Structures are given as C-alpha cells and as structure tokens.
Amino acid sequence: xxxxxxxxxxxxxxxxxxxxxxxxxxxxxxxxxxxxxxxxxxxxxxxxxxxxxxxxxxxxxxxxxxxxxxxxxxxxxxxxxxxxxxxxxxxxxxxxxxxxxxxxxxxxxxxxxxxxxxxxxxxxxxxxxxxxxxxxxxxxxxxxxxxxxxxxxxxxxxxxxxxxxxxxxxxxxxxxxxxxxxxxxxxxxxxxxxxxxxxxxxxxxxxxxxxxxxxxxxxxxxxxxxxxxxxxxxxxxxxxxxxxxxxxxxxxxxxxxxxxxxxxxxxxxxxxxxxxxxxxxxxxxxxxxxxxxxxxxxxxxxxxxxxxxxxxxxxx
Amino acid sequence: xxxxxxxxxxxxxxxxxxxxxxxxxxxxxxxxxxxxxxxxxxxxxxxxxxxxxxxxxxxxxxxxxxxxxxxxxxxxxxxxxxxxxxxxxxxxxxxxxxxxxxxxxxxxxxxxxxxxxxxxxxxxxxxxxxxxxxxxxxxxxxxxxxxxxxxxxxxxxxxxxxxxxxxxxxxxxxxxxxxxxxxxxxxxxxxxxxxxxxxxxxxxxxxxxxxxxxxxxxxxxxxxxxxxxxxxxxxxxxxxxxxxxxxxxxxxxxxxxxxxxxxxxxxx
Numbered sequence: 054x055x056x057x058x059x060x061x062x063x064x065x066x067x068x069x070x071x072x073x074x075x076x077x078x079x080x081x082x083x084x085x086x087x088x089x090x091x092x093x094x095x096x097x098x099x100x101x102x103x104x105x106x107x108x109x110x111x112x113x114x115x116x117x118x119x120x121x122x123x124x125x126x127x128x129x130x131x132x133x134x135x136x137x138x139x140x141x142x143x144x145x146x147x148x149x150x151x152x153x154x155x156x157x158x159x160x161x162x163x164x165x166x167x168x169x170x171x172x173x174x175x176x177x178x179x180x181x182x183x184x185x186x187x188x189x190x191x192x193x194x195x196x197x198x199x200x201x202x203x204x205x206x207x208x209x210x211x212x213x214x215x216x217x218x219x220x221x222x223x224x225x226x227x228x229x230x231x232x233x234x235x236x237x238x239x240x241x242x243x244x245x246x247x248x249x250x251x252x253x254x255x256x257x258x259x260x261x262x263x264x265x266x267x268x269x270x271x272x273x274x275x276x277x278x279x280x281x282x283x284x285x286x287x288x289x290x291x292x293x294x295x296x297x298x299x300x301x302x303x304x305x306x307x308x309x310x311x312x313x314x315x316x317x318x319x320x321x322x323x324x325x326x327x328x329x330x331x332x333x334x335x336x337x338x339x340x341x342x343x344x345x346x347x348x349x350x351x352x353x354x355x356x357x358x359x360x361x362x363x364x365x366x367x368x369x
Numbered sequence: 370x371x372x373x374x375x376x377x378x379x380x381x382x383x384x385x386x387x388x389x390x391x392x393x394x395x396x397x398x399x400x401x402x403x404x405x406x407x408x409x410x411x412x413x414x415x416x417x418x419x420x421x422x423x424x425x426x427x428x429x430x431x432x433x434x435x436x437x438x439x440x441x442x443x444x445x446x447x448x449x450x451x452x453x454x455x456x457x458x459x460x461x462x463x464x465x466x467x468x469x470x471x472x473x474x475x476x477x478x479x480x481x482x483x484x485x486x487x488x489x490x491x492x493x494x495x496x497x498x499x500x501x502x503x504x505x506x507x508x509x510x511x512x513x514x515x516x517x518x519x520x521x522x523x524x525x526x527x528x529x530x531x532x533x534x535x536x537x538x539x540x541x542x543x544x545x546x547x548x549x550x551x552x553x554x555x556x557x558x559x560x561x562x563x564x565x566x567x568x569x570x571x572x573x574x575x576x577x578x579x580x581x582x583x584x585x586x587x588x589x590x591x592x593x594x595x596x597x598x599x600x601x602x603x604x605x606x607x608x609x610x611x612x613x614x615x616x617x618x619x620x621x622x623x624x625x626x627x628x629x630x631x632x633x634x635x636x637x
Contacts, residue, residue, distance in 0.1 A: 068457050068458055068459065069457070069458070069459040069460055070459075071457055071459075072453050072456070072457025072458060072459030072462070073459045073460070073461075075449055075452055075453035075456075075457060076449060076450055076453035076454070076459070076462075076465060076466075077449075078445075078446060078449050079446040079447070079449045079450040079453075079469055079509065080450075080465045080468070080469065082446055082505070083465075083469045083471075083506070083509075084468070086484065086502055086503075086505075086506055087468060087471060087472065087480070087483075087506055088468055089487065090480075090483035090484050090486065090487040091479075091483050093483065093486055093487050093490070094479075094482065094483045094486055097486055107490075166382065169375055169378050169379070169382075170378070170379050172375060173375035173376060173378070173379045176375075177375055177376065184618070184622065186379075188614075188615075188618050189383065190383070190386065191614075192611060192614060193386045193387055193389075193390055195560075195563050195564070195567065195610055195614055196390060196567070196606070196607045196610045196611065197567055197583075197586075197603050197606045197607055197610070198567055198569065198583075199569055199583050199586050199590075200389075200393065200586065200599065200600075200603035200606070200607075201389045203590060203596075203599075204388075204389035204390075204392050204393060205389060207392065207396075207404055208388060208389065208392070214388075214392070244385065244386065244389075247382075247385075248386075297474060298473070298474055301474045301475070301476065302474060302475070302476045302477070303476075304476060305476020305477065305478040305479055306476070306478075307478050307570050307573075308569060308570070308587070312590065322476070322478040322570075325478055325482060326478070326574075329482050329485060329486075329574070330574075335486055338482060339482070339486065342478070342479055342482055342483075345476075346476075346479060
C-alpha cells in the first residue's frame with residue numbers, strides 16, 4: 054500500500070519550502086523596513102498635514118493645487134499654513150525638472166565617458182590583471198563621499214585648481230565661474246557615479262564571445278562596423294544597467310547640490326529635506342518624493358521601451 | 370599591449386577619478402587655514418588638532434558602533450539571501466530578490482524619508498539604533514552581490530557528498546559550506562563596514578540628536594577655519610578605507626580561487 058503524502062508534507066521537504074525558509078529573514082526585513090515604509094510614504098502624500106500630527110483625510114492637493122496645514126483649536130481644525138502642491142508650486146516644479154535634467158545629463162556624460170574604459174579593460178587588459186584595474190577604478194567610489202564632493206569645489210572653484218592652472222598657462226585671462234552652478238553639480242556627480250557605469254558595461258563586454266567579432270571581420274566588415282553591428286548590440290544590456298543604475302539614484306542626490314550647486318544648482322532632494330525637517334510637513338515632502346520617483350520611473354520605462362525597439366530593429 | 374588610445378584615455382580617466390583624493394593629503398599637510406593653492410609649507414598640526422575635538426570623538430564612536438552593527442547584520446541577512454537565491458528555486462523569488470536589492474538603485478533620500486515617516490509614526494525615537502536599521506537596508510544588497518559570487522562558485526556535489534557520508538544539513542553547512550565561503554563573508558563584512566562608515570543621508574535623517582562622522586563633517590564645512598582639520602581627518606579615512614577595501618579584495622579573490630570559480634572581477 055502506498056504511503057499517502059499530503060500536499061503539506063510534500064511542500065515541507067521541497068526545494069521551494071527550503072528556499073523560502075532560507076530567504077525569509079532577509080525578505081521580512083526588506084518587507085517591514087522597505088516595502089512598508091515606501092507604501093506608507095505613498096499614503097502620506099494623500100493625507101493632510103496637521104500640527105505635529107497627520108490627519109488621515111484623503112486629498113490630492115499635495116500634488117496639485119492650493120493646500121494647507123491645519124491645527125486643532127477648540128476642537129475645530131483651523132488652516133495655519135497655506136502652500137501649493139508639488140506640481141503647482143513654481144519652485145518645487147523647477148527643482149523637480151532641474152533634477153531630471155541633471156540626472157539625464159549626468160547619465161549621458163557618465164555612460165559615454167565610461168564605455169571606452171570598460172572596453173579597454175575588457176578587450177585590451179590581460180585576463181590576470183583585469184581585477185586589479187577594476188579595483189583601481191572602484192577605490193575612489195568607496196572613499197569619503199562628502200570630502201570628495203567638497204574637494205571638487207576646491208578644484209573647480211573661483212580660485213581653484215582648474216582656474217589657477219589655466220591662468221598660469223595663459224589660456225584664460227580671468228577665472229571661469231564653474232562653481233555654484235548646475236554644471237558644477239553635473240561634473241561632480243559624473244565623477245561620483247563613474248564606477249557604477251563602468252562595472253555593468255564591463256560585465257556585458259566580458260560575456261561577448263570573441264569569435265563573433267572574428268566572424269564579423271572575416272565577413273569583410275571594417276573594425277568600426279563590427280563594433281557598431283556586433284559589439285554594441287551585445288553590450289547593450291550592460292549599457293542599460295549602467296544607465297539605470299546612474300540615472301535613478303542621481304535624481305535624489307542631496308550632498309552635491311548642497312555643497313557645489315549654490316542657489317542655481319539646488320535639486321529636489323534639498324526640497325524634500327526642507328519639507329520633512331524644517332517645515333515638518335510630511336504629506337508635502339512625501340508628494341514631492343513620490344512625484345520625483347514617478348518621473349524617474351516614467352523616463353526609465355520609456356528608455357527600456359525605446360531600447361527594445363532599437364534592438365528589434367537591428368535584427369531585421 | 371595593444372589599444373594605445375584606449376589605454377591613454379583610461380589613464381586620463383583615472384586621473385579624473387583620483388583628482389580629489391590626490392589633493393586631499395596636499396591640503397591636510399598644508400600650513401594654511403585656507404584650502405587653496407599655492408601651498409604654504411608642511412605641517413602636521415591639523416592632525417594634532419584631531420585629538421582635541423570631543424564632538425569628533427563622539428561622532429567617531431557613534432559611527433563605529435553603527436558601522437560594526439550594520440556590517441554584521443547586513444552580512445548575516447546577505448548570507449541567507451545569497452544562499453537562497455543561488456541554491457534554491459522557489460515561488461516569488463524574482464520579486465523578493467528585487468525588493469531586497471532595490472536600495473542599490475533607489476535614491477537614499479527616499480529610503481531615509483520613508484523610514485523616518487514610519488519610525489516617527491510608530492513613536493520610535495531617533496537614535497543610533499534607527500540609523501543601523503537604515504544602514505542594514507542599504508548595505509545588504511552589496512553583501513548579497515559579493516556573497517552570491519562566493520556561493521555561486523560552490524560545487525553542489527561537495528554538499529551531496531557530505532549528506533551521503535551521513536552529515537546533517539546543519540553540520541554540512543558548518544563543516545563544508547561555511548569554510549568555503551568564509552573569504553566572501555569577510556569581504557562582505559569589510560565592504561558593508563566601509564559603506565556604513567561613509568553613508569551620510571540616512572544618518573542625517575535618522576540620527577536625531579546624535580552625530581555620525583559624515584554628519585559631523587558636513588557640519589564643519591560651514592566653518593572655513595575648521596576645514597584643514599577635516600582634510601586631515603579625510604586623509605586618515607581615505608587611507609583606512611583603501612586598506613579595508615584592499616583586504617576585502619584579497620579575501621574575495623581568495624574565496625573565488627578556493628571554490629575553483631573564475632574571477633569575473635569587481636565587487637558588483
């Protein structure tokens with residue numbers, strides 16, 4: 054007679070159960086302290102700001118239109134502070150769009166400058182020395198972010214390294230004012246995220262079967278055309294990861310705009326911080342945070358979609 | 370070596386990457402209160418001043434407590450996730466791993482405000498402990514990235530052999546798997562420690578009245594006369610992190626060699 058195995062028993066000893074059990078501590082941590090808070094922030098952005106409290110009343114004005122904070126006086130809610138929703142407030146809107154512009158520019162600059170480096174390490178460096186090169190590339194990334202940003206201020210400042218050098222060489226007659234501008238923010242961020250762009254491209258290039266390139270050459274393509282028609286499409290997954298891994302976090306950078314941006318270079322994270330800390334208006338801050346994330350997500354999805362079209366078009 | 374142009378370009382690029390770090394010691398040993406050229410002679414007085422800043426010592430102590438705790442907790446969580454994702458197939462694997470790895474791309478300011486809102490909503494007061502909660506979240510994906518390559522290169526037949534010889538699951542893990550992935554674990558501990566020590570924005574939001582080292586440093590930037598001391602502190606921190614990273618890299622490579630895997634390079 055066959056032993057009856059219940060579905061529960063089968064599950065308990067199965068690979069699925071073992072896997073779920075194994076991942077559960079990490080998964081619980083991420084659900085409790087990441088997924089739940091993110092959902093919470095989403096809810097906050099639709100609630101009403103009260104005095105030292107949150108009024109659980111649904112409204113859209115944190116995103117659009119005139120809005121107000123309330124305070125309970127003698128049991129009646131009185132509006133205390135009026136403000137405009139994220140997309141209605143000209144300053145917030147400017148900061149969000151500027152952040153998007155900065156992220157896009159930083160991403161383009163970083164990925165384009167990083168590609169040849171990844172290409173060099175993957176195609177020209179001996180296999181045994183590759184990790185040494187990658188190690189050299191990653192070191193600056195891990196070391197004291199704040200101080201690195203501050204030193205960029207010294208490099209591109211009015212009396213900074215670049216201006217002093219160019220003046221000495223007689224290339225310019227008066228110092229360039231790069232500091233405290235959007236360009237200063239872009240240069241500094243492009244520096245900070247460089248390894249993030251190099252590594253995924255390198256990994257994708259490493260995976261390319263070198264015989265494909267030989268085949269391209271044997272079939273009479275020039276080295277340049279082989280690169281365009283074989284190497285680049287095959288490296289595309291790495292380029293995509295590089296783009297996303299630079300683009301998404303850059304929009305929320307706080308330190309760089311604060312230190313080198315000046316008033317013209319402030320970004321959305323500075324506004325989020327202001328709303329949460331100084332203004333103590335969580336719903337407003339939450340709406341700005343959610344709006345910026347939605348913007349980033351939208352652009353990323355558009356990019357992925359266009360890229361899929363591009364790769365498909367290439368095959369035909 | 371071929372690729373002359375690419376090589377020259379890469380070297381120029383490395384100079385760009387290292388420019389701020391190379392300037393750091395110049396100003397740390399420069400005998401002037403302003404951080405600018407021309408340099409005005411050698412001094413070690415800024416390093417001496419580091420000993421006389423009680424606020425700095427408090428911030429350093431906080432940062433060390435946070436970094437050690439975050440490194441240990443995130444590496445442990447990393448071991449579970451890396452083992453699960455490399456060894457088993459199970460339902461909801463992709464969304465769960467996606468969620469766990471999300472802080473790698475999510476702007477840290479978003480993680481910080483989300484945690485802040487929830488913690489204050491629950492009535493948890495801000496302290497070093499809340500910073501640790503946040504740092505574990507951002508450190509875990511890096512630990513997983515390193516540990517996954519350690520677990521991936523593990524030969525499953527070793528584990529099966531151990532079962533066949535009568536060892537239990539726990540003793541197999543302790544006797545076979547753990548020693549083989551140990552270099553990966555050490556590497557993950559060192560990397561997560563470095564990340565936590567350097568992390569600013571989460572600490573800035575979640576530390577309450579406490580200071581961590583980066584929060585202290587940002588505060589000092591407002592006082593121009595204190596900046597040379599910060600350059601001295603930065604020089605020490607950079608040397609420390611390079612030493613930690615070099616050790617981590619050594620263990621990472623040894624781990625891959627031990628399990629017979631192929632080095633694909635890089636931490637990510």
